[in-house]
Amino acid sequence: MSDLRQSRTTAGSDYTGGRGQPTGWVGWVVFSGIMMIMLGMFEAIVGFVALFKEDYYLVPRSGLVVSVDYTTWGWVHLILGIVALLAGFGVLAGQMWARVIGIIMAVVSAIANIAFVAAYPIWSVIVIALDILVIYALAVHGREVKADYVG
Numbered sequence: 001m002s003d004l005r006q007s008r009t010t011a012g013s014d015y016t017g018g019r020g021q022p023t024g025w026v027g028w029v030v031f032s033g034i035m036m037i038m039l040g041m042f043e044a045i046v047g048f049v050a051l052f053k054e055d056y057y058l059v060p061r062s063g064l065v066v067s068v069d070y071t072t073w074g075w076v077h078l079i080l081g082i083v084a085l086l087a088g089f090g091v092l093a094g095q096m097w098a099r100v101i102g103i104i105m106a107v108v109s110a111i112a113n114i115a116f117v118a119a120y121p122i123w124s125v126i127v128i129a130l131d132i133l134v135i136y137a138l139a140v141h142g143r144e145v146k147a148d149y150v151g
Contacts, residue, residue, distance in 0.1 A: 025141035032134045033091035033145075036102055040085025047078030091138065094146040099138045106131040106138075 049056050051074035084105060090098025110131040117124040 023141060023144060025137055026144045028133060028137035029142050029145045030092065032102055032106075032137050033088045033098075035130075035134065036084050036088030036091060036105070038088075039105070040081045040083070040088055043077045043081030043084060045081075047074045047076070047081055050074030050077060091142065092145065094143065096142075099142040102138045103135050106134045110135075 050070045054070040083101065087098040087101040087105070091102055110128050113124040113127045113131070
């Protein structure tokens, strides 16, 4: 029996569940979840503003890159905000579907910031770097955030 316990310990996993101990990347996964929750709240606020106060935006409808009205724009932001909010809580709970949504949203964010790198170079580079960290943390270390490690 001690040989079995020794082989499991040397393989990097504990005796109780067969999983290794969480690494320092758990903090980045938690950071990713919290960022998604904040992003969701910000997106929802933008959505509500677009729905209830169209004159808030400086650009008239005719000057938008995408030809939609602010009501459509508001609903899109509101739905994206709710998805990001739920996915953020899912990441904190260690859910795989939430990690996938988080990775997809970080990829879209990185691509969008590449498009604006000429307008906001420092901000775009910072956001792209954070997106890369979020993608790595969720893809490689996301499963380390589980209820097994709490308490």
